[in-house]
Amino acid sequence: MIRIQRRQTTPRWLLVAVPALSLVAAFAAAALVLLVAGKDPIATYQRIFDRAFFAPGALTSTLVTATPLLLTGLAAAAAFRMRLWNIGGEGQLYLGAIGASGVGIALQHQPAPILIGGMIAGGLVAGAAWAIIPGLLRAYLNTNEIITTLMLNYVAGLLLLYLIFDSQSYWRDLSTFTARQFPQGKVLADAATWPAFDLQVAIVPFGFVLGILAAIALWLVYRSTVFGFQVRVLGDSRAAARYAGIKSRRVIVAMMALSGALAGLGGASEIGDFRHVLDPRGLQQAGLGYAGIVVAALARYNPLAVPVVAVLIGGLANAGYSLQGPDFPAGLVGVLQGTILFFALGGELLVRYRITFGSSRALVAPART
Amino acid sequence: MNVNDSIVVVLAASAIFYGTPLVFAAVGELLAERSGVLNLGVEGMMLIGAVTAFWSVQNLSGADWFVLLLATGIGGLAALAVSLIHAVLAVGLRANQIVSGLALTIFAGATGLSSYVGNVARLGGQPAKHEFTALNVFGLQDVPVAGPILFHQNALVYASWVLVVLALVYLYRTRTGLHLRAVGESPETADVMGVNVARYRYAHTLVGGFLAGVGGAYFSLAITPNWIDGMTSGAGWIAIALVIFAFWRPELTLVGAYLFGLFSSLGFVLQARQVHLPPEVFASLPYVMTVVVLVVVSTGWAKQRLGAPAALGTPYVREER
Numbered sequence: 001m002i003r004i005q006r007r008q009t010t011p012r013w014l015l016v017a018v019p020a021l022s023l024v025a026a027f028a029a030a031a032l033v034l035l036v037a038g039k040d041p042i043a044t045y046q047r048i049f050d051r052a053f054f055a056p057g058a059l060t061s062t063l064v065t066a067t068p069l070l071l072t073g074l075a076a077a078a079a080f081r082m083r084l085w086n087i088g089g090e091g092q093l094y095l096g097a098i099g100a101s102g103v104g105i106a107l108q109h110q111p112a113p114i115l116i117g118g119m120i121a122g123g124l125v126a127g128a129a130w131a132i133i134p135g136l137l138r139a140y141l142n143t144n145e146i147i148t149t150l151m152l153n154y155v156a157g158l159l160l161l162y163l164i165f166d167s168q169s170y171w172r173d174l175s176t177f178t179a180r181q182f183p184q185g186k187v188l189a190d191a192a193t194w195p196a197f198d199l200q201v202a203i204v205p206f207g208f209v210l211g212i213l214a215a216i217a218l219w220l221v222y223r224s225t226v227f228g229f230q231v232r233v234l235g236d237s238r239a240a241a242r243y244a245g246i247k248s249r250r251v252i253v254a255m256m257a258l259s260g261a262l263a264g265l266g267g268a269s270e271i272g273d274f275r276h277v278l279d280p281r282g283l284q285q286a287g288l289g290y291a292g293i294v295v296a297a298l299a300r301y302n303p304l305a306v307p308v309v310a311v312l313i314g315g316l317a318n319a320g321y322s323l324q325g326p327d328f329p330a331g332l333v334g335v336l337q338g339t340i341l342f343f344a345l346g347g348e349l350l351v352r353y354r355i356t357f358g359s360s361r362a363l364v365a366p367a368r369t
Numbered sequence: 370m371n372v373n374d375s376i377v378v379v380l381a382a383s384a385i386f387y388g389t390p391l392v393f394a395a396v397g398e399l400l401a402e403r404s405g406v407l408n409l410g411v412e413g414m415m416l417i418g419a420v421t422a423f424w425s426v427q428n429l430s431g432a433d434w435f436v437l438l439l440a441t442g443i444g445g446l447a448a449l450a451v452s453l454i455h456a457v458l459a460v461g462l463r464a465n466q467i468v469s470g471l472a473l474t475i476f477a478g479a480t481g482l483s484s485y486v487g488n489v490a491r492l493g494g495q496p497a498k499h500e501f502t503a504l505n506v507f508g509l510q511d512v513p514v515a516g517p518i519l520f521h522q523n524a525l526v527y528a529s530w531v532l533v534v535l536a537l538v539y540l541y542r543t544r545t546g547l548h549l550r551a552v553g554e555s556p557e558t559a560d561v562m563g564v565n566v567a568r569y570r571y572a573h574t575l576v577g578g579f580l581a582g583v584g585g586a587y588f589s590l591a592i593t594p595n596w597i598d599g600m601t602s603g604a605g606w607i608a609i610a611l612v613i614f615a616f617w618r619p620e621l622t623l624v625g626a627y628l629f630g631l632f633s634s635l636g637f638v639l640q641a642r643q644v645h646l647p648p649e650v651f652a653s654l655p656y657v658m659t660v661v662v663l664v665v666v667s668t669g670w671a672k673q674r675l676g677a678p679a680a681l682g683t684p685y686v687r688e689e690r
Contacts, residue, residue, distance in 0.1 A: 338476020
């Protein structure tokens with residue numbers, strides 16, 4: 001007979017071992033799917049890992065893909081840690097891209113530090129502003145944030161399309177006849193391109209560095225600030241937070257703003273590091289906000305684990321793009337991501353509960369004699 | 370001008386037409402939530418239903434009605450199969466239901482399994498070989514006002530009405546329905562009564578999956594009879610919101626679904642009548658209105674989350690009772 005008991009304490013090694021094992025199990029399960037589909041799983045995995053990490057230039061493009069995932073991952077991890085279900089990272093990232101490119105166009109004749117600083121600020125503020133809407137609704141009107149953040153993703157996506165395809169907006173390039181016929185965004189000045197750091201093995205985008213700094217900052221906020229303490233209490237027990245006199249409404253709004261700002265920074269980095277133009281189709285194609293949720297959950301909402309997981313998931317996504325074709329159809333990457341997440345969730349059981357095999361009697365404490 | 374061409378009648382008829390997939394998905398989600406399982410994977414399950422149903426009409430042959438019935442059933446069963454993953458995680462392994470449901474949507478949704486299946490089977494860009502078309506019920510389709518609204522819809526619309534009646538009878542007039550409500554409100558009590566909590570939760574999560582799949586099939590067989598990645602474009606999430614608007618009561622999902630059907634169709638109807646606004650304004654209406662209506666029902670008189678099953682989203686662990 002199998003018995004399941006809640007653990008009183010969780011050994012440290014389990015917190016690393018279980019996600020790692022979940023990952024292995026997920027790849028094994030997905031291998032079965034590939035076998036059923038008549039594909040050689042080992043060859044497929046070899047190609048995926050080669051394109052993700054080992055081929056020349058692969059790590060560099062993986063880091064480009066991982067950068068927005070790192071930031072949307074942090075956004076989700078921060079909010080989910082206090083059981084605030086912000087699944088609006090996708091829309092907040094779009095707004096961040098709109099904000100950053102808007103500032104980038106406005107300040108295009110300024111020196112690079114001002115221009116880039118302005119783009120970062122634009123991304124942070126726009127993302128936070130978009131997230132504050134559901135935050136206020138959640139805090140003051142008790143409106144389910146899962147639904148509102150999600151609905152706003154679709155609205156933000158339509159806003160992107162509107163700005164470039166169906167209006168004469170500030171973001172749209174109307175300078176030439178072709179640009180008027182085939183709508184596209186204004187391309188930013190060269191000075192608006194964010195710096196990158198060549199580390200020989202790979203080129204690290206500026207956004208990735210910002211993401212690492214944000215992860216460390218978030219960890220410090222949890223560890224040693226009043227706000228971080230309040231977030232942790234709210235995450236563990238709403239009742240305890242109430243007894244402790246924590247003003248949960250303010251914390252909810254502040255956390256949504258923080259979470260949205262992080263996702264918005266992801267959007268700013270998409271513009272500054274990568275696209276240099278507000279490109280609705282490109283931004284919407286990748287599902288960067290949703291993948292951030294996978295990253296956060298796999299990192300068990302631990303900010304310091306988010307960068308590692310982001311590189312891994314980013315590698316998968318990157319391999320997915322570059323291998324996409326008749327024998328590597330779109331959708332396979334989502335299947336893999338989902339499978340990994342399922343196994344990580346199932347593995348949680350091992351972290352939170354002790355599972356013992358044997359007769360139930362063996363668990364009864366021996367009588368003292 | 371014929372009264373049946375008036376904008377009010379056209380809007381009412383198309384509100385029902387566009388709202389019907391939401392009825393299926395919302396009633397399914399409602400049954401799962403009544404058992405205490407929150408399943409945020411509706412969007413993914415609907416897309417699985419849509420892609421498998423479309424595959425079926427392209428590859429099966431037979432009489433029109435037979436193929437359509439079979440395809441809808443296959444769509445439902447395929448979605449049921451993926452909902453089993455959520456059931457195992459949420460009921461069996463006590464995982465976090467919110468994250469598990471999201472994982473299901475990522476796994477099955479627009480960038481996951483449904484897209485994979487559509488790509489492998491090369492379903493994109495094909496016109497459907499069979500599709501649901503409006504029936505002329507009792508030959509009454511030309512009756513003023515009621516004709517186009519009530520007697521000129523496709524078979525799934527009528528099936529959805531039957532479904533709502535069945536769900537009502539089941540929930541409030543049968544013993545299993547009573548047990549189901551007990552499981553969602555107070556699993557401890559249900560357990561003491563001798564009700565198998567886990568079995569009820571598994572069964573209703575799977576039924577929810579089946580109905581989401583039927584709702585998805587409606588998209589690929591009735592609304593736009595073809596296959597496009599992510600073609601439900603958020604309907605699954607609106608269905609989840611609808612359960613909240615409906616206060617977990619099946620009959621009210623009809624009202625909500627048709628309201629959203631109205632917002633979805635408003636753009637097409639107005640554009641056909643030369644009202645010109647940016648298309649994004651119309652397209653964003655269902656999403657914006659979802660937020661607005663959700664705000665309305667979550668404040669004031671409904672502040673106590675009227676009707677939410679008390680045990681919604683929480684795993685039941687007998688040992689920790």
